[in-house]
Every structure is written in structure tokens, then in C-alpha cells.
Amino acid sequence: MNVPDDLKYTRDHEWARIQGNRITVGITDFAQDQLGDVVFVELPDVGDEVKKGETFGVVESTKAVSDLFAPVSGKVVEVNAPLVDAPETVNEDPYEEGWMIVIEASDPKELGELLDASAYRKFVEEEQE
Amino acid sequence: MANPTGWKPSMEKEAAGVDAGIVGLLGATRGLVMEEPLVFEQGSPGRIGVSLPPLPAGADAASELPAALLRGEIAGMPEMSELEVVRHFTRLSQWNWGIDTGFYPLGSCTMKYNPKSSEALARLPGFAGAHPLLPTSMSQGALELMWKLERALSEIAGFPASVMSPAAGAQGELVGLMMIRAYHVARGNPRHKVLIPDTAHGTNPASAAFNGYSTVQLPSGPDGRLHPETVAKAMDDDVAAIMITNPNTLGIFESHIAEIAEIVHARGGLVYGDGANFNALVGVARPGDMGFDVMQYNLHKTFATPHGGGGPGSGPVGVAECLVPFMPLPVVVKEGESYRLVTDPAERPQTVGKVREFWGNMGMFIRAWALIRELGPEGLRRVAELAVLNANYVRAELKGHYNLPYETDTLHEVVFDDKLQKEHGVTTMDVAKRLIDHGSHPPTVYFPLVVHGALMIEPTETESKETLDQFVAAMRAIAAEASADPEALKAAPQKPFRARLDETRAARKPVLRWTPGMKVE
Numbered sequence: 001m002n003v004p005d006d007l008k009y010t011r012d013h014e015w016a017r018i019q020g021n022r023i024t025v026g027i028t029d030f031a032q033d034q035l036g037d038v039v040f041v042e043l044p045d046v047g048d049e050v051k052k053g054e055t056f057g058v059v060e061s062t063k064a065v066s067d068l069f070a071p072v073s074g075k076v077v078e079v080n081a082p083l084v085d086a087p088e089t090v091n092e093d094p095y096e097e098g099w100m101i102v103i104e105a106s107d108p109k110e111l112g113e114l115l116d117a118s119a120y121r122k123f124v125e126e127e128q129e
Numbered sequence: 130m131a132n133p134t135g136w137k138p139s140m141e142k143e144a145a146g147v148d149a150g151i152v153g154l155l156g157a158t159r160g161l162v163m164e165e166p167l168v169f170e171q172g173s174p175g176r177i178g179v180s181l182p183p184l185p186a187g188a189d190a191a192s193e194l195p196a197a198l199l200r201g202e203i204a205g206m207p208e209m210s211e212l213e214v215v216r217h218f219t220r221l222s223q224w225n226w227g228i229d230t231g232f233y234p235l236g237s238c239t240m241k242y243n244p245k246s247s248e249a250l251a252r253l254p255g256f257a258g259a260h261p262l263l264p265t266s267m268s269q270g271a272l273e274l275m276w277k278l279e280r281a282l283s284e285i286a287g288f289p290a291s292v293m294s295p296a297a298g299a300q301g302e303l304v305g306l307m308m309i310r311a312y313h314v315a316r317g318n319p320r321h322k323v324l325i326p327d328t329a330h331g332t333n334p335a336s337a338a339f340n341g342y343s344t345v346q347l348p349s350g351p352d353g354r355l356h357p358e359t360v361a362k363a364m365d366d367d368v369a370a371i372m373i374t375n376p377n378t379l380g381i382f383e384s385h386i387a388e389i390a391e392i393v394h395a396r397g398g399l400v401y402g403d404g405a406n407f408n409a410l411v412g413v414a415r416p417g418d419m420g421f422d423v424m425q426y427n428l429h430k431t432f433a434t435p436h437g438g439g440g441p442g443s444g445p446v447g448v449a450e451c452l453v454p455f456m457p458l459p460v461v462v463k464e465g466e467s468y469r470l471v472t473d474p475a476e477r478p479q480t481v482g483k484v485r486e487f488w489g490n491m492g493m494f495i496r497a498w499a500l501i502r503e504l505g506p507e508g509l510r511r512v513a514e515l516a517v518l519n520a521n522y523v524r525a526e527l528k529g530h531y532n533l534p535y536e537t538d539t540l541h542e543v544v545f546d547d548k549l550q551k552e553h554g555v556t557t558m559d560v561a562k563r564l565i566d567h568g569s570h571p572p573t574v575y576f577p578l579v580v581h582g583a584l585m586i587e588p589t590e591t592e593s594k595e596t597l598d599q600f601v602a603a604m605r606a607i608a609a610e611a612s613a614d615p616e617a618l619k620a621a622p623q624k625p626f627r628a629r630l631d632e633t634r635a636a637r638k639p640v641l642r643w644t645p646g647m648k649v650e
Contacts, residue, residue, distance in 0.1 A: 034581065039636035062632045063558075063575040065331075087637060 001124065002029040004095055008111070009120035012069040015095065016114055023072050023111075026099040027059065027090065030124050035061040038090040041083045043100055048076045050103060052110050057100065059090065070103065072110045078102035151610070151617075152624065154603040155232055155596070157568030162626045165220040169643060172209040179211070205645045224626050226570055232596055234523075236542045236573035236585025237330070237378055239408055239430035246503065247433065247496040256495050261487035265470055271491065272468035276461045278498045279445070282426055285501075285509065286407070287417025288447030291426070292456050294489035298405055301425025301444030302336040302372075304457060307481045308423060308448060309370045309399050310340045311455040315479060320369035320398075326355045328377045328577050333403060342369060349579065353379045353535040357388045364396050374403035375416070378577040378585075380520065380539035382409075390420025399423065399452075407431045408589075409517060409541035412510030422449040431512075432497035433591075443493035454479040459488060515590035516541040519597060523586055526601040530608040534580050542587035546580050555611040555618050557582040562629055563610070565622035567603035 003009075008016045013031035017024040032038065040060035050056045050070040057068040080099050083089055090098040105111065115123060184190065191199055209217075227233070233240035251257065259271050275293055283291045295301040306323070313319045323337035326347045334344040345363055350356045360371065371393050375383045383389070390400045402416045402424030408431040410416070416424045428443040429436035436442050448456060458480050459470040470488070474480055504512065517540045524533070524543040531545035547557040561571035561584070573585040588597055610618055622628060 037633035037636075039633060060636075062636060064578055 001033070001121075002095070003117045003121050003124075005117045007095070008071070008114035008116060009123075010069060010071045010114060011123060014069060014071050016071040016111075017099075018111060021074075021105045021108065022077070023074070023103045023105050024099050025056075025071055025101050025103060026094055027068070028120070029094050032091050032094045032098075035059065035066065036063045037061055038087045041087045041090060041100070043079050043081075043083065044076050046076055046079055050074060050076060050101075052107075052113075059087075068100065071114055072103055072105045072107070074103040074106040076101050077104045151606065152563070152566040153568060154606060155568035155599045157566060157624055159624065162223055163220045165217060165224075167643060168207050168209070168214075168217055169205060169645070171213060171217070172207045174208055176208045176210055176213075178209055178214055231568055231570065232588075232592065232600055233570040234572045234586045234588050234600065235570060236380075236544070236587040237405065237576065238436075238573065239405075239427075239587060239589060240570075241408075241430075241433050241589035242591035243433050243435045243496070244500065244503070247499040250499045251492045251495040256491070259491070261491075265468070269468055272461050272470065274498055275488065275491075275494055276463055276468055278494050278501070279461065281498070281501050282445055283447055285411060285415070286404070286424060286426065286447045287415030288424070289450050290448055290453050290456065290460075292446040292448065293461070293494065294457060294459070294483075294485040295425065295444040295446060296485050296490055297429070297440075297442030298403075298425050298427040298444040299332045299336070300484065301427070301446045302332055302401075302403065303339055304444075304481070304484050305401055305423045305425060305446050305448075306336045306340040306342070306370070307457075307484075308446075308452045308455040309401065310342075311479065311481050312399065312452055313369050315455075316397075320367050322365075322368045324360065324363050324368055324371040324393075324398075326373065326377065327579050328353070328355075328379055329372060329374060330378065330403060330405060333372045333374075337370075337372065349377070349379075352537045353377070353381045353579075354385065354537065355383055355389065357385050357392060360389045361392050364392055364398065366396055368393070368396065368398045370399045370401050370422075372401040372403060373421075374406055375419070376406050376409050376540045378406075379535055379537075379544050379580070380406075380409075380542040380587075381535065381537050382540055386419045386421075394420070404447075405430065406541065409513055411513045412506060412508075413513045417447065417449070423447065423452055428493050428497040433500050434493040434496040441490050441493065443490040443497070445489070455481050457481050457484045459483075512590050513541070516588075519588040519590060519592060520586070522594075522597055523588055523601060526597075527604055530605050531584065534583075541589075542585060544577070544580050545584045545586070547582035547584065550608065550611040551582070553611050553615045555615045557584050559615075559618040559621065560584060560604075560607050560611070563607045563618050563621040564603060566624045567599075567606070569600055569603060 008018060013028045015026055015028050038059055038061050042058040044056050050073060052070055052073045054070055055067040056070045059066050059068055079101050228240050228242055255270060259268060265272060279291050279293055283289065292304060295304050310319050321343060322345050323342040324345050324347055325333050326349055328349050337344050347355060347359050347363055373383060375386055377383055393400050399422040400420055402421035404424045404426045407426060411431055423446060425444045425446045428434045429440060434443060458477060459472045462469050462471055471477060520541050520543050524539060532548035534546050550560060557574050561574050564571045575583055576585060577583060
């Protein structure tokens with residue numbers, strides 16, 4: 001299971017790459033492995049407001065449909081539109097090409113509530129029990 | 130006499146792997162099945178399947194039809210003989226799988242046998258030829274049957290009345306939520322939220338959302354049950370209803386249901402029952418007595434009317450007294466010795482309106498009524514008892530071979546997962562595919578979502594012990610194969626006409642329409 005040290009994580013298996021107040025968001029390697037082959041990704045529009053912990057989109061695999069949860073609140077400033085036609089990218093490269101949205105965070109305090117890599121690894125191991 | 134080609138009867142069995150006990154434990158073997166192109170790829174210009182008398186001299190068929198209905202050119206219509214058409218559909222039917230072919234333990238879907246006697250009764254000319262626009266004076270028999278079925282369903286589930294028209298379970302849910310909303314609106318506040326446990330069918334949140342409600346997901350406890358304290362914490366004056374399936378999708382009876390209903394009622398909310406699993410309780414316990422205010426019956430599950438491609442379904446809805454004024458129209462009423470359809474909203478001013486053309490799926494009413502009359506109260510109770518017994522037999526026989534994520538007692542279905550097989554790289558999907566090689570339809574897979582890699586098995590009451598034993602033997606053989614030869618499972622199924630299909634590609638790049646000249650793989 002690949003959990004890069006330079007990212008932050010949620011208990012819903014999203015990752016967040018923090019660059020100033022620009023937060024890039026995707027789903028973790030563990031999440032894509034659990035989902036199996038991703039066949040459909042539904043993302044918000046640029047300009048939409050998202051709230052921490054609430055749904056911002058949907059990812060569908062041959063096994064299940066899952067909601068995507070925003071790691072922080074803010075405005076969606078970028079969307080990875082090519083994913084809609086190439087959902088397999090989420091499986092192939094979840095942390096780079098498979099990114100989903102960029103959020104302009106409205107409340108920097110929320111960033112402190114995210115898990116770091118070792119806390120997320122521990123969380124996944126416990127959930128696997 | 131020796132066969133000059135060297136063929137021996139044993140070769141057939143060896144090739145099929147039946148003797149080795151690897152596959153075929155429910156009787157699957159090899160057979161000659163014909164490849165069949167699409168109907169549009171067959172025929173020859175000018176070929177025709179019917180013989181018509183020649184047109185009289187000077188007649189012009191086109192002038193007999195309104196110009197607006199004439200098409201200048203018909204491209205790509207297959208021109209085939211009668212025999213070609215018959216073979217086409219016969220061959221396609223041979224690729225099919227149904228409950229009449231073999232075991233079909235699709236959890237939650239309740240694929241029980243549909244008795245042929247019910248079919249025969251539904252085909253009686255008086256029923257099959259009835260037209261919904263006939264005046265009620267000429268439809269008394271059909272109306273009487275609807276009225277009697279409505280009375281029987283209401284009695285069986287413990288409600289004062291039932292709505293007959295919804296076309297299937299999901300529409301029944303939708304109608305149930307429409308009535309709940311109308312009830313709250315009439316009291317001055319529709320409210321905003323519906324509570325739904327994490328074991329629910331996906332249609333529950335959809336029905337709530339279609340009625341303008343946001344949904345609040347409630348976690349089930351470690352025993353797979355919904356707990357009163359979870360409901361109490363989420364319950365407030367803005368909750369319109371809670372939606373509960375009982376037994377839930379893990380097959381577990383929600384034993385706190387009465388207490389949960391009390392908590393919801395105390396704050397003015399209503400309790401919706403998803404009747405998808407009512408077949409586990411029929412004749413034994415009544416949802417109306419447990420505190421449910423409304424519940425859809427899936428006639429195509431509990432009452433053995435056909436579904437899954439052979440439908441249509443039928444989803445009548447039982448309602449508590451407080452919802453009766455909001456029932457959709459039409460409803461059948463008995464006046465003296467005759468029956469009447471109430472269709473005028475003036476008679477029921479609070480009705481949510483009409484939800485389905487005509488009266489509902491009449492053919493299903495006939496089949497369900499036939500079954501209820503055939504079985505009677507004792508027989509219906511046996512339906513639930515045998516469904517529970519069969520599921521628990523499979524559970525006991527497979528325990529240890531497959532992991533049981535919840536130890537809690539279950540009723541009419543049992544959910545295993547692939548934890549033990551995953552150690553060898555074998556997943557639920559591989560197990561499901563291998564079952565096809567044995568001659569069984571796979572169980573429901575990857576549902577409910579609270580179980581990772583779920584294998585949800587519902588044998589139903591109509592299967593014999595012999596069939597269950599064959600299924601158990603097949604499942605055990607697959608578990609053994611998972612540790613001995615996991616690669617073989619990855620390549621399954623081998624026996625059906627089409628081997629493992631590329632489900633990922635089918636979902637990512639679906640081809641939904643044939644066009645002339647298209648290359649069909």
C-alpha cells in the first residue's frame with residue numbers, strides 16, 4: 001500500500017496535497033485497490049462550494065458506488081476533466097494523474113485536522129482488522 | 130466393439146472435470162450451444178416469413194394508409210424466413226438462465242420458483258382479455274380479486290389498508306415517501322430529513338431524495354443491528370421518517386424495532402418499512418404490529434410472481450390509519466355486493482394523485498392471490514419458516530469454509546465474505562464466476578456495502594435439500610480450489626457459452642446501439 005509521506009489524509013480515504021491554500025484532492029491507493037476497476041467518476045464544477053466532510057462527487061467501480069468527501073471547505077478552482085473519459089487513471093496513478101479537484105481552502109484551521117501519512121497507515125491497518 | 134476413432138465414454142467426463150469433482154457439482158456439463166448473430170445481420174433481400182395473398186390488380190397499399198404514417202425508405206430491416214426467426218429466438222433462449230433452469234441464490238432478490246398454476250390462472254381468458262377501460266359493471270370479477278387481495282395483504286402485514294397500483298418495490302417506496310410527505314405537509318411542516326441505516330438498499334435514499342428529503346445515514350452496530358441509542362441521537366423534529374428493512378440486508382432481524390419506532394413516533398416522525406425481505410416474516414410476524422406506518426410488499430418476491438426480466442414486478446403499499454387519506458387513486462371499494470373504483474380526487478381530497486396508468490399490474494395480482502389462496506395462513510407461515518431453515522442450513526454447512534463477518538443469527542439469507550480466500554489472492558468475484566462452472570447462478574456479490582467482498586446467499590423456500598447439498602459441495606470445492614489452484618479460479622468460468630466477460634470494459638466503453646456495418650466482437 002502506497003501512502004506518500006508528503007500528503008495529508010482523511011478517514012474517508014481521500015488524500016490532500018497542500019500548496020498554500022490550494023488543496024489538490026484525490027483518493028488513496030488503498031481506496032482504489034478496495035474499489036477495484038473504476039468505471040465512472042463524477043466531479044463538481046469549477047466555482048462550486050464544498051464543505052469539509054460533505055460529498056463533492058461520486059466514484060463508481062464494477063463493485064460499488066462511493067461518495068467522495070471534501071477534506072476541507074472552500075471553492076473548487078480546478079477539476080481534472082480528463083478523468084471523466086479515462087476513469088482508469090484513478091487506478092493507475094491515484095496520487096498524480098488521478099487527482100480529482102483543487103480546492104481553494106476557506107478555513108486554514110481545517111488543515112490541521114487531517115491525518116498525516118503514519119496516522120493514515122495506522123487507521124487503515126485498524127480498519128482492516 | 131472398439132471405436133475406430135479411439136473415443137471412450139470416460140473422455141467426456143474427464144474433459145468436463147465432473148469426475149474429478151472440480152466443477153459441475155450442480156449438474157453442469159458441456160453441451161452443444163449454437164452461436165447466433167444479431168437479427169440485423171441475417172436474412173437476404175426479398176426473403177419473407179409469411180405468405181400473403183397477392184394484391185388485387187391496380188391496388189396500391191400505400192394509398193390505404195395516412196401519408197403521415199408512410200416511411201419513404203426502410204433501411205436495415207432484416208428479411209428472414211419463419212424458420213430463421215424461430216431458430217434465432219430459440220437459440221438466444223438457450224443462452225439464458227432462469228429459476229426453471231437451475232439454482233438461483235441471488236441474495237435480497239428472492240428468486241423463488243413461480244408456480245405454473247399461478248401462471249395458468251393469470252392466463253384465463255376472462256383475466257387475460259380484460260380491458261382496463263371497460264365499465265366497472267363489466268369488470269366486477271377483476272375488481273373483486275383486487276379488493277380481496279388488498280384485504281388479504283393488509284391482514285397479512287397488519288395494516289388497515291393497502292395501495293395496489295405501484296408497479297414494483299422501488300415505486301412502492303417512492304409512493305410511501307410521497308404519502309409521508311403529504312402527511313407532514315397537511316400538519317404544516319414537511320420536515321427535511323429521512324434517517325436510513327447503512328445496511329439499506331440503495332433505493333431507500335433515492336426514494337427520500339426524490340421527495341425532497343436529505344438523508345442521514347445511521348451506522349449499524351457491531352452485531353449488524355440498528356440500535357435505539359443511534360436513532361435517538363439522530364432523531365429530531367426535522368426528521369420526517371426512518372426507513373428500515375426488517376430483517377435487514379444482512380438477513381438479521383432488527384430486534385429493537387418496537388423501541389426504535391417509539392423513539393421516532395415520539396418526535397412526530399413516521400416509520401417506513403422496506404418490505405423487500407418480508408418473505409422472512411410472512412405468516413409469522415406482522416410489520417404493522419412492530420410499529421411500521423407504511424411498507425411496500427414486493428409481490429414478485431414474497432408472493433412468487435415472476436421478476437428479473439420476466440416481470441413486471443408489483444409493489445403494493447400497506448399504510449397505517451394516519452396515511453389512509455393520502456393513498457393514491459384509484460382504490461377499489463366494496464359497496465353492498467358490488468365493487469367500485471374510486472378515481473375522482475373530489476372523493477379523496479388529500480390523495481397524492483395517480484401514480485401509475487390504469488390500476489396496477491393486474492396479472493401479478495392474480496398470481497399473488499392464487500398463491501395466497503393455495504397456501505392459506507399455515508402455508509404462508511411455512512414459506513417463511515422454510516426460507517429461514519434453508520438459509521441457515523447453507524450457513525451452517527459453509528461456516529469455516531467462508532468467513533462470516535457477523536455472528537448474529539440470521540433469517541432468510543446469509544452474508545459471507547472473501548476474507549479467507551483473499552489470502553490466496555482469490556476474491557468474491559472469482560468465487561461467483563466459478564459457481565457458474567458448477568451450474569449455479571452466483572449469489573449477490575459486493576452487497577450490502579457494509580461487508581467488504583460480500584457473498585449474499587438466499588436459497589428461498591422452494592429449493593430441496595438435495596439442491597442445497599449440491600450447492601454446498603460446489604462452494605466447498607471452490608474454497609478448496611482457492612488454496613490449491615487459485616489461478617484456475619481467475620480463469621473461470623470455462624463452461625458457459627460466454628466465458629468471463631470484461632465487465633470493466635463494458636462499463637467504461639459501453640456499446641448500446643447496433644448500427645449497420647458495425648463490427649460486432
